[in-house]
Amino acid sequence: MTQSTEKNQIAVSVEGLSKKxxxxxxxxxxxxxxxxxxxxxxxxxxxxxxxxILRIIAGLEKPDSGRVTLHSKDVTxxxxxxxxxxxxxxxxxxxPKMNVEHNxxxxxRLRGKPKADIKEIVNGLIELTGLEEHRRKSPSQLSGGxxxxxxxARALAYNPEVLLFDEPFGALDAQIRTRLRRExxxxxxxxxxxxxxxxxxxxxxxxLGDRIAVLNQGRLEQIGxxxxxxxxxxxxxxxxxxxxxxxxxxxxxxxxxxxxDIFLQIDTDANVRDGQSVKLVFRPEDVFLRKPENLTQNxxxxxxxxxxxxxxxxxxxxxxxxxxxxTRQPIIVTRPKTETxxxxxxxxxxxxxxxxxxxxxxxxxxxxxxASRVV
Amino acid sequence: MKFRxxxxxxxxxxxxxxxxxPSAPSGGGKGxxxxxxxxxxxxxxxxxxxxxxxFAAKWxxxxxxxxxxxxxxxxxxETVTNQILQGAPADxxxxxxxxxxxxxxxxGHVPKDWYVTPQKGIVNKTPFVIIVRKGNxxxxxxxxxxxxxxxxxxxxxxxxxxxxxxxxxxxYGSELKKSEAEGGKKDETRALNTLKAIWKNVIATPxxxxxxxxxxxxxxxxxxxxxxxxxLLMQDANAPVDVVIPKSTIxxxxxxxxxxxxxxxxxxxxxxAFRNFLWSEEAQKAFVKNHFRAVTNESFNDTNAQFxxxxxxxxxxxxxxxxxxxxxxxxxxxxxQVQNK
Amino acid sequence: xxxxxxxxRGFDLIKPLSITTLLIVMMPLVLLPxxxxxxxxxxxxxxxxxxALTAPxxxxxxxxxxxxxxxxxxxxxxxxxxxxxxxxxxxxxGRNALIxxxxxxxxxxxxxxxxxLLLLWGPYGILGKFLEPxxxxxxxxxxxxxxxxxxxxxxxxFGVIKPVFDTMNQSLExxxxxxxxxxxxxxxxxxxxxLRGAILSGALLTFARSVGEFGSTILVSGxxxxxxxxxxLYIFAKFNEGQVEAxxxxxxxxxxxxFVIFSVLFFARDWLEAE
Numbered sequence: 001m002t003q004s005t006e007k008n009q010i011a012v013s014v015e016g017l018s019k020k021x022x023x024x025x026x027x028x029x030x031x032x033x034x035x036x037x038x039x040x041x042x043x044x045x046x047x048x049x050x051x052x053i054l055r056i057i058a059g060l061e062k063p064d065s066g067r068v069t070l071h072s073k074d075v076t077x078x079x080x081x082x083x084x085x086x087x088x089x090x091x092x093x094x095x096p097k098m099n100v101e102h103n104x105x106x107x108x109r110l111r112g113k114p115k116a117d118i119k120e121i122v123n124g125l126i127e128l129t130g131l132e133e134h135r136r137k138s139p140s141q142l143s144g145g146x147x148x149x150x151x152x153a154r155a156l157a158y159n160p161e162v163l164l165f166d167e168p169f170g171a172l173d174a175q176i177r178t179r180l181r182r183e184x185x186x187x188x189x190x191x192x193x194x195x196x197x198x199x200x201x202x203x204x205x206x207x208l209g210d211r212i213a214v215l216n217q218g219r220l221e222q223i224g225x226x227x228x229x230x231x232x233x234x235x236x237x238x239x240x241x242x243x244x245x246x247x248x249x250x251x252x253x254x255x256x257x258x259x260x261d262i263f264l265q266i267d268t269d270a271n272v273r274d275g276q277s278v279k280l281v282f283r284p285e286d287v288f289l290r291k292p293e294n295l296t297q298n299x300x301x302x303x304x305x306x307x308x309x310x311x312x313x314x315x316x317x318x319x320x321x322x323x324x325x326x327t328r329q330p331i332i333v334t335r336p337k338t339e340t341x342x343x344x345x346x347x348x349x350x351x352x353x354x355x356x357x358x359x360x361x362x363x364x365x366x367x368x369x370x371a372s373r374v375v
Numbered sequence: 376m377k378f379r380x381x382x383x384x385x386x387x388x389x390x391x392x393x394x395x396x397p398s399a400p401s402g403g404g405k406g407x408x409x410x411x412x413x414x415x416x417x418x419x420x421x422x423x424x425x426x427x428x429x430f431a432a433k434w435x436x437x438x439x440x441x442x443x444x445x446x447x448x449x450x451x452x453e454t455v456t457n458q459i460l461q462g463a464p465a466d467x468x469x470x471x472x473x474x475x476x477x478x479x480x481x482x483g484h485v486p487k488d489w490y491v492t493p494q495k496g497i498v499n500k501t502p503f504v505i506i507v508r509k510g511n512x513x514x515x516x517x518x519x520x521x522x523x524x525x526x527x528x529x530x531x532x533x534x535x536x537x538x539x540x541x542x543x544x545x546x547y548g549s550e551l552k553k554s555e556a557e558g559g560k561k562d563e564t565r566a567l568n569t570l571k572a573i574w575k576n577v578i579a580t581p582x583x584x585x586x587x588x589x590x591x592x593x594x595x596x597x598x599x600x601x602x603x604x605x606x607l608l609m610q611d612a613n614a615p616v617d618v619v620i621p622k623s624t625i626x627x628x629x630x631x632x633x634x635x636x637x638x639x640x641x642x643x644x645x646x647x648a649f650r651n652f653l654w655s656e657e658a659q660k661a662f663v664k665n666h667f668r669a670v671t672n673e674s675f676n677d678t679n680a681q682f683x684x685x686x687x688x689x690x691x692x693x694x695x696x697x698x699x700x701x702x703x704x705x706x707x708x709x710x711x712q713v714q715n716k
Numbered sequence: 717x718x719x720x721x722x723x724x725r726g727f728d729l730i731k732p733l734s735i736t737t738l739l740i741v742m743m744p745l746v747l748l749p750x751x752x753x754x755x756x757x758x759x760x761x762x763x764x765x766x767x768a769l770t771a772p773x774x775x776x777x778x779x780x781x782x783x784x785x786x787x788x789x790x791x792x793x794x795x796x797x798x799x800x801x802x803x804x805x806x807x808x809x810g811r812n813a814l815i816x817x818x819x820x821x822x823x824x825x826x827x828x829x830x831x832x833l834l835l836l837w838g839p840y841g842i843l844g845k846f847l848e849p850x851x852x853x854x855x856x857x858x859x860x861x862x863x864x865x866x867x868x869x870x871x872x873x874f875g876v877i878k879p880v881f882d883t884m885n886q887s888l889e890x891x892x893x894x895x896x897x898x899x900x901x902x903x904x905x906x907x908x909x910x911l912r913g914a915i916l917s918g919a920l921l922t923f924a925r926s927v928g929e930f931g932s933t934i935l936v937s938g939x940x941x942x943x944x945x946x947x948x949l950y951i952f953a954k955f956n957e958g959q960v961e962a963x964x965x966x967x968x969x970x971x972x973x974x975f976v977i978f979s980v981l982f983f984a985r986d987w988l989e990a991e
Contacts, residue, residue, distance in 0.1 A: 060890055080893040087894040093887035097909035106905070107895040158896065393786040396858055397779035411940070419957060448939045449953070462839030463938040464856050589958045 009036045010072075011194035012057065012162045017066035019052060019218075026052050027063065027218045034162065037192040039185075040223075041209030043199060043241070048215040050198040054164050057196065059083045070161040086155025086193075090166045092147045094139035100150050101126070101135050107158035125153040128187070144172050145180055152184070156191065163188075163195040169204060181207055202242045206230065214238045231283075236361055239281045246287075246331040248280040248323075249363060257360060260325045262303050266360050282358035284334040289321065289351045290343065302353040305331075307345050319345060321353060407442040410649055411637075413465035415452035415537055415629070416585030417602055421665035422447065422469075429661060430652050434645070443645070451583030452537030459484060459634060466638050466646050469498060469631045471537030471584075474697045476630050489632045498631040498653045499667035502685050503545035503624045506591065506599040506606050509615035513597050517621045518546045521598055522572025529596035530577045531587040533705060538584030541627040542600040543709050544691065544700060546570055549623040552687050556623075567708060574713050602627060604666035607681050623687035628670075753971060757964040768965035773942050777950035778969060784858055784946065785926035788865035789873075793919050796873030797911070801903075804881035821870040826931030829867050833860065833936050856938035861946060864932040869925045873918030880914045881907075913985055920981045924974050 013033035019026045027049045034040045042050040055061040057068055059080030068076045075083045094103050104125055108118045126135055129149040139147060148168055155163055168184075169177045185208055188195055197208055205212050206226045213223040214237070222234040233239035236247070250259030252272050257264040257280055264280070272278055287302075302323070308330060309320035317340045319333045331353070335345075345351070414422060427445045434443045448455070448463070452471035459465050460482050468485075470476055476496070479485040490496035507515050513526050521528055531539040547566045554562035581587045584601055591599040592614060606618045631650055638646050652658055659669040660678070668682065669675035676682055694700035739747075758765055768774065803815055821829065837844040837854040844854060854860055884907070892902040930948040937944040941953065947966055954963035 058890075058894055060894070080890070081896045081898065083894075084896070085894055087891060089887045089891055091885065091887050093885065093891035095888060095892075095906055095909075097912075106892075110896045110901060154895070390786070393782050396783050397776050416956060446940050446943050448941065450939065450956075458938060461834045461935075462841070462844070462855055464853070583956065585956045585958070589956055589960070592958055593960070 010034070011036045011038070011070070012196070013067075013069040014053065014057065015067045015069070017053065017056060017063045017068070019049075019056070019061075019064045025218050027056075030066070030215075030218075030220050032213055032220065032223050034194045034196060036194055038210045039188055039195045039197065039208060041197045041199060041205040041212045042215055043202060043205040043209075043212050044215035045200055045241075047217065049218040050215050051166065053215075054087075054166055054196065054198050057162070058085050058087050058164055084158065084161045086158075086160030086163045088148070088151045088155055088163065088165045088168055090168070090170055092139075092151040094142075094147055094150055094154075096139055099136050099138050100131055100142070103139070103150055104153045104157055106154060111158060121157055125157060128156075128191075129153045145176055148172075148180065152187070156193065160193065163193050165195065165197040167199055168197070169199070169201070177204075184208070206242070214241060216241075231357060231359075233281065233359060233361070236279060236281070239359065239361070244284050244332055246282050246284065248282075248329065248331075250278060250280055252276050252278055252360075260303075262325070264300050264302070264355075264358070272360055272362060277363040279361045279363045280358055281361055282355050284318070284332045285316075285336075286355055286357040287321075287331065287333040288354040288356060289319070289333060289335065289339075289345065290354065291351065300355050300358075302355055305351055305353050307347055307349045307351060310345055310347060316340075317345075321351060323353065407444050408642075408645055409444045409446055410646060411464050411466045412445060412447040412469065413455045413459060413463060413467070414447060414449050414469040415455055415471040416449050416583040417471075417538070417605060418469050418629075419447075419449045419585075420608070421662055421667060425661035425665060426653070426658055429657055430649055433652070433657075434648070449585075451531070451535040451586075453535040454582065464637055465634045466642065467631060467650060468634055469629060471627060471629055472540055472697065473628070473630050473691070474540075474701050475537060476632050477697070479632065479634065484634050484636045485632045486635050490630070492654070494654060494670050496630045496632060497628040497670050499659070499662045500626045500628045500670055501602045501604045501666070501668055502626045502683070502688060503541055503600060503621075504603045504606050504683065505619040505621060506601060506609065506616050507619055508597060509617055511617050511619070515598055515619050517619070518549050518573070518600075518624075519569050521546075521576060521600070522569055523576075526576045526598060527578045527596045528573065528576045529579050529581070529587050529591050529599050530574075531584050532580040532582055533709065535582045536584055536587075538587075538602060538627070539580075540701075540705055541602075541625060543570070544694065544704060545600065545621070545625040546573060547704055547708065548625050548689055548693055549621055549687075552623040552689060552693070556687065563708075567712060570709065571713050574709075603668075603683065607666040610681070618683070620683040620685065623689065624685055625693075626668075626685075626688055626690050628690060629667075750971060753964060753967050757961070757968045760961060764961060765965055768959075768962040769969065771962065773945070774950060774962065774966055776942050777945050777947045777966065780858065780861070780945070781927050781947040781970075784861040784865055785923050785929075787862050788869060788926045789919050789922045791862075791866055792869055792922050793873045793915060795870075796875075796877050796918055797915065799874050800878035800881045801907075804878060804884075818874055819871040821867050822872075826868055826929065827935065830864055830932030830935030833864055833867065833932065837863070855936055856940070856944060858944060860936040860938075861933055861944065864936045865926040865929055868929055868932055869922045872922045872925060873915075876918040876921065877911060877914045880911055884910060916984060917981060920977050924977050927970065927973065 010033045015031055017027050017030040030049070030053060032040070042053060044050045052061060056063050059075070059078060059082075063076070066076070067074060070083060070085070095106065098106065101122055105118045105122045108121060113121075126132055129152060131146065131149055131153065134142060134146055134150075139150070142150065151168075152163070169180060172180065181204060197205075199205055199208075209226060211223060211225055212229045214221045214229060216237045222229055222238045224232070229238060230242050233242065233245075236245075239245040248259055248262075250257050250262065252258070252266075252274050254274065255266070257266050257278065259280070266272075289307075304324040305321045306324075307319060308322050309318075311318040313334075316337070317335045319335060320330050321333055323329050323331060333353075412422065422445075431443045431445075435441060448458070448465075450458070452475050455465075455468065456470060456475040456478055459468055459479060468476070468479065473496075476485060476489065480487055480489070505515055505518070505521070507513065513520075513523070515521060515523075515526070520526070530542060533539040533543060547570055550566035550569045551561040551563070554560065554565050578596055579587075579590055581590055584605065587599060588601060588605050588609070590596070592609070603618075606616070609616050610618065631653055633646055633650055654671055656671070656675075659671050659675055663669050663675050663679050666679065666681070691697055691700050694704060799818060803811060834855055835841050837847075837860070839845065839848045839853070839855065841855075847854065854863070888906050888910075889902050892906045897905065928948060929946075930952065933946055934949055934952070937946065937949065939945055939949055939953070941950075945953065947970055951963045951966050951970075954960070954966070
């Protein structure tokens with residue numbers, strides 16, 4: 001089996017998952033898959049259904065309809081213990097009366113593996129996760145990060161079909177969080193086990209995931225690489241969830257975005273037609289400010305405006321600019337140091353606003369949109 | 376590791392040793408027969424020390440070395456009766472008042488003709504006397520003195536103790552007897568007033584005659600109305616007490632009945648033999664030795680120098696038997712007019 | 717305020733004061749009564765103490781107490797474990813009523829309990845009267861004592877074990893399940909070890925309480941010396957006979973026994989919780 005075919009094999013697939021709790025829909029028709037060696041992040045606020053999806057894949061909950069497949073095996077009706085999934089719980093759920101070694105070897109003991117084999121595998125995992133000096137300790141004697149590593153080692157011991165992480169960094173300090181994130185990422189790349197993370201932290205999602213699935217109130221809004229999801233959000237929700245976003249209402253006219261005096265060329269792949277009401281979505285870092293006469297060709301001209309606020313935020317500058325349109329709408333712009341030194345701004349200064357990148361999204365009145373639904 | 380193994384071992388051994396029921400200490404060898412005796416409290420010593428061994432020896436000699444074991448339970452007479460009524464496995468019941476036997480008859484445990492023997496089913500008797508502290512500091516000379524101010528009396532509870540009921544009859548009856556001897560007529564008012572005055576001085580009502588004695592021995596109360604035998608046992612033990620013999624007192628008579636319901640056909644001969652043995656010379660003399668008075672032959676009583684002479688003795692027949700005594704005296708006089716006033 | 721006092725006086729007054737008050741209160745209520753048993757028991761010399769202790773009926777009574785308490789404890793611990801598991805895990809109509817019912821026996825006077833058992837299982841009892849003809853005697857035997865002890869100590873082990881179940885992290889069970897364990901394996905490897913301390917406390921509590929049980933035993937056992945007389949019954953009987961010394965000897969044994977049990981509980985608890 002060549003590496004490329006291996007990479008493209010589907011390890012986990014979720015089809016048409018739906019679940020209701022009373023009258024409320026917890027999940028609505030969720031579809032996605034995880035390739036071999038891939039890490040998927042389910043990103044969403046609380047109540048978005050991400051935890052439920054994880055628990056359904058693990059077998060801890062049953063969906064009302066839909067299918068879960070692990071390595072081509074339909075496991076929808078199998079109980080958790082027969083699925084061979086590895087779950088890392090938010091609280092890590094380490095067995096308090098067992099030491100680190102016993103915790104890690106638990107799954108193997110259950111499977112009746114011979115003692116020598118268990119010892120070998122456990123030793124390998126302890127080395128992999130760097131827990132050598134803690135092997136005889138009990139969970140209560142470990143730090144949060146160490147406990148997490150035990151939880152991962154424990155789940156890996158029996159070669160799980162997939163690793164499921166339930167908000168694993170929630171209980172940790174910010175500093176440790178970033179460090180551990182990178183360690184886990186490196187570890188996952190090394191062991192090549194397909195993984196699914198759930199989190200509400202967009203920075204975490206962007207860093208960890210090979211692909212990100214954004215969930216909103218039980219619906220899958222978009223699934224794509226971090227780059228795609230961030231720079232080409234399919235819905236307003238995705239756009240605003242993954243970072244700050246500026247929005248401008250307008251319509252499509254002769255294939256161009258039009259709002260008062262503003263005219264912008266749009267990509268041909270934008271799924272809109274003439275006369276449709278749309279939103280212009282652009283990120284603060286994609287905005288370029290210049291003195292009225294100095295705009296270069298790399299940017300599409302938006303309009304004029306004047307500087308209302310300038311805030312120094314360390315690595316960059318956050319500027320509030322009032323656009324020169326009837327709504328006097330303010331937008332947020334972030335400028336890196338190179339910009340601020342080259343072109344310092346003062347409050348009240350007139351500027352020309354150019355956009356490096358932007359997205360056109362259909363303007364539905366519903367909070368949750370589907371880019372695929374064209375009225 | 377060693378400590379854990381050792382402690383687990385100790386634990387296992389102690390657990391194992393606690394899992395099996397202990398064997399009865401009172402023998403129970405192969406082929407031993409058992410008689411279960413339920414008796415009222417003060418019968419204990421007499422039965423265990425002399426009667427049981429004597430009968431067992433006799434039976435063994437007459438029946439090819441067959442062993443007989445006795446299992447017994449002693450408590451207040453009423454309590455014993457209640458236990459038997461609830462199904463306690465008694466073969467023989469020795470009670471302190473005939474009324475308890477009537478209760479067993481009513482429930483079908485004892486046949487109506489239980490008393491068909493020369494002694495009318497009575498196995499022994501003893502008169503009721505008063506025990507006071509050595510030196511008789513409160514100057515008690517007779518029942519009536521117990522009603523004096525400042526006298527503290529221990530009296531068992533008539534509800535559970537047959538001895539208590541005898542005591543009430545003794546007090547009440549002695550007043551009737553005395554008034555009869557003095558004025559030719561039974562003065563019930565005088566008797567009632569005496570009873571009232573005495574009951575006012577009662578500070579504790581334990582469940583049986585034996586319990587009352589124990590409380591008195593531990594220092595409670597100034598006086599105790601009880602069986603003569605209890606008084607004599609206390610004197611034998613050199614307790615600092617004096618015995619006051621009332622001028623007139625009742626002789627309590629103690630019935631023995633076979634609890635038919637619990638006795639199987641092949642047990643019957645043994646149980647009957649035991650019951651009849653209680654009237655044998657050997658047993659009666661043993662009772663006298665234990666301070667009970669014999670009922671078969673008055674001359675046996677002479678062998679116990681400690682027995683007092685009662686001037687005006689009476690029995691429950693004085694009231695017309697227990698069928699009258701209980702409702703008339705215990706209920707109508709005591710319960711209604713003294714206790715529940 | 718007391719801090720100021722501490723600084724000016726140079727030592728902390730509150731500590732010795734509190735401890736002394738504690739001891740003073742405990743003296744007449746607990747310490748002296750216990751001491752009096754020991755003092756009285758050995759007052760007429762160790763020889764008579766030993767004699768009283770080694771009387772065959774006394775030894776029998778102690779053994780009977782230990783054995784009946786043992787079996788009552790075994791049953792109630794297993795049942796308590798089972799009941800705590802079911803009532804903690806599953807929700808169903810009538811669940812709370814069941815929990816209350818399990819706790820009921822402690823509120824019932826022991827004499828009432830004994831009497832109720834007699835009325836049910838006695839030879840003329842509601843159910844007993846059908847068993848008598850079959851030759852099955854329940855009352856007035858050691859079995860009756862065990863039954864009465866089970867009733868009276870019913871909620872003790874349960875009451876100690878259930879809170880542990882309630883506060884147990886559900887994720888632990890789920891983790892075990894995802895790792896491949898059956899419900900029984902999860903119970904044995906994950907749940908039970910966390911319950912060790914509670915099971916031990918429950919067992920010792922039940923055992924100690926059983927050994928001392930009197931009110932129900934005196935009714936259902938028939939109080940047959942050397943057959944169905946437990947240690948507390950023996951003490952009572954000896955007291956009634958006026959043999960206060962013999963009663964005292966056994967009382968001392970029981971007191972020492974309870975002392976040992978609770979010391980074990982105290983020290984073993986730390987050992988169990990530590991791991």
